[in-house]
Amino acid sequence: xxxxxxxxxxxxxxxxxxxxxxxxxxxxxxxxxxxxxxxxxxxxxxxxxxxxxxxxxxxxxxxxxxxxxxxxxxxxxxxxxxxxxxxxxxxxxxxxxxxxxxxxxxxxxxxxxxxxxxxxxxxxxxxxxxxxxxxxxxxxxxxxxxxxxxxxxxxxxxxxxxxxxxxxxxxxxxxxxxxxxxxxxxxxxxxxxxxxxxxxxxxxxxxxxxxxxxxxxxxxxxxxxxxxxxxxxxxxxxxxxxxxxxxxxxxxxxxxxxxxxxxxxxxxxxxxxxxxxxxxxxxxxxxxxxxxxxxxxxxxxxxxxxxxxxxxxxxxxxxxxxxxxxxxxxxxxxxxxxxxxxxxxxxxxxxxxxxxxxxxxx
Numbered sequence: 001x002x003x004x005x006x007x008x009x010x011x012x013x014x015x016x017x018x019x020x021x022x023x024x025x026x027x028x029x030x031x032x033x034x035x036x037x038x039x040x041x042x043x044x045x046x047x048x049x050x051x052x053x054x055x056x057x058x059x060x061x062x063x064x065x066x067x068x069x070x071x072x073x074x075x076x077x078x079x080x081x082x083x084x085x086x087x088x089x090x091x092x093x094x095x096x097x098x099x100x101x102x103x104x105x106x107x108x109x110x111x112x113x114x115x116x117x118x119x120x121x122x123x124x125x126x127x128x129x130x131x132x133x134x135x136x137x138x139x140x141x142x143x144x145x146x147x148x149x150x151x152x153x154x155x156x157x158x159x160x161x162x163x164x165x166x167x168x169x170x171x172x173x174x175x176x177x178x179x180x181x182x183x184x185x186x187x188x189x190x191x192x193x194x195x196x197x198x199x200x201x202x203x204x205x206x207x208x209x210x211x212x213x214x215x216x217x218x219x220x221x222x223x224x225x226x227x228x229x230x231x232x233x234x235x236x237x238x239x240x241x242x243x244x245x246x247x248x249x250x251x252x253x254x255x256x257x258x259x260x261x262x263x264x265x266x267x268x269x270x271x272x273x274x275x276x277x278x279x280x281x282x283x284x285x286x287x288x289x290x291x292x293x294x295x296x297x298x299x300x301x302x303x304x305x306x307x308x309x310x311x312x313x314x315x316x317x318x319x320x321x322x323x324x325x326x327x328x329x330x331x332x333x334x335x336x337x338x339x340x341x342x343x344x345x346x347x348x349x350x351x352x353x354x355x356x357x358x359x360x361x362x
Contacts, residue, residue, distance in 0.1 A: 095139060096153070101146035102165075108151060110139035116153040116161075129153065129163050141183045145190040150207075152193060154180025160195055162207065175203060175213050181274065182228040188235030198225035202240050204255055218255040222246070225268070228276035232284075237312070239286060241277040243268035245296055247288060249312060262286070262315045264308065265293040273331035273345070282339040284312035289330030289344070290320075305329050307344055307353075326351055 096110035100118065106126065110116040114132035116139045119125045129151055130139060142153040149165040158176035160183060163169050176197035186192035193205040202220040209215060224244040231238055237259070238250040247262040266275040266288060277288035288310075292303035306320035307330045321344075332345040342353040 096142035098142060098144045101144060102149075108142055108144055110142040110153050112138040114138045116142055116151070127167055129167060130155075130161055140179055140181055143183050143185045145185050148190050150185070150190070152183050152185065154183045154195060156180075158197065158199070162210075171210060173210065173213055175205075175216070176201065178225075181226060182230075182276070184230055186231045186235045187233060192231075192235070194229040194231065194238060196226040196229040196240065198243070200225055202226055202229045202238075204238075220248075220250065220256065220258075222248075227268075227274040228278075230276075230278055232279050232312070233281050239277055239279060239312075241266065241275065241288065243274070245293065247277050247286065247310075249286075249315070260313075260315045262310055263297065264288060264290070265296040265299065266291050267293050272329060275329070275331045278333055278335075279312070280339055281335050281337055285318065286310040286312050287333045287335075287342065289333060289346075291329050307333060307342075321353060323351055 093112045094109055095112060096108075096116075098108045100106035100108060106118055106120045108116065108118050108129075114134065114137060115128055116130040117125055118127045118129070130153055132138060132155070137155055137157055139153050139155050142151065144151050144165075150170075151163045151165060152160065153163075154160045154175075156179040158174045158178055158180060159172060160175045160180055161169065161172045175195055176199050178197055178199040180195055180197050182194075182196040184194045186194075191207045193207055194202060195205070196202045200222045202222065203216040204218040204220070205216050220240070222240065222242050223246065224242040226240055226242050228241045229238060230240075236252045238255070240248045240250070242248075244267055245263055245265050247264050248258040249260045249262070250257075251259040264277075266277075268274065269291075272291070275289050275291060277286055279286060286309070288308055290304075290306045290308050292305060293299055304320075304322050305327055306322045308320050309318045310316065311318055321342075326346055326349050328346040328349065330344040330346045330351070334343050335341065336343075340355040344351040344353065
């Protein structure tokens with residue numbers, strides 16, 4: 001389908017955030033991160049997708065990314081066929097997916113079939129890291145660190161397992177009372193781990209000091225079960241998404257007290273992929289799908305199922321993305337590393353929002 005043009009509306013100014021060194025702690029990174037937060041007044045509704053791409057044209061693509069971008073461009077234009085992977089059937093839902101940072105022809109996957117494994121795009125299973133051997137236990141989340149060569153995964157009964165990439169299990173502990181919905185390693189300090197759970201808590205751990213389920217550094221209570229806890233690209237903030245109507249931003253200077261609360265409708269529904277807010281990889285922006293709730297305070301009649309973009313510092317709405325031909329709920333949104341292309345998972349569709357085309361491609 002050809003990209004659709006969108007009307008011009010108010011644009012938002014964005015300041016480029018510089019990169020940070022990996023060996024600095026989150027507390028050290030925070031003051032510098034504050035200097036590079038997004039600036040400018042935000043519009044309340046209806047801004048076009050161009051507001052995300054202001055100033056991005058000057059970004060330089062690192063040489064390692066150029067070949068990947070060319071490959072993706074060839075796939076999009078139909079010059080090559082996507083690899084075909086054998087499906088695992090009913091009940092085998094993939095719950096977590098990460099590219100192998102040491103080999104982009106491989107990926108890690110956790111699933112409801114009860115495994116966390118590494119495989120390639122030919123369908124070959126290269127290593128099985130965890131296997132529950134029972135239909136009552138499955139794995140719900142995973143994350144990977146390239147520098148420390150660690151794999152961390154969480155299951156539906158509250159266990160979190162840390163492994164080395166060679167398959168050696170480092171520890172297996174019950175860190176939560178219920179399902180672990182999300183695990184995240186800090187991108188700048190990969191010994192820093194955040195875990196989210198439907199037990200209505202997010203916990204922060206120092207992997208060097210884990211001795212048991214009570215050895216967490218901080219426990220962040222929420223009013224509802226939590227879908228996700230994501231560190232910002234600079235590692236200085238933590239973004240959490242509950243299963244009702246609240247997004248929180250925590251700061252490294254005071255992990256146990258939220259820096260800001262953003263009211264937002266994204267309630268949980270059994271047959272809906274859990275909605276998770278995420279960070280823009282270069283700017284202090286938060287992106288999340290909207291599931292209109294008639295009980296939400298600011299709900300309006302016939303409210304659209306938009307993709308909402310917030311300023312991560314002020315919590316103000318910057319713009320909303322909407323495709324009238326794909327009006328489903330966007331549960332998952334992910335930027336490419338350059339931050340100039342957004343992929344939104346919406347039912348049977350994936351919408352691609354790009355800087356070059358101020359519209360969507362399917």
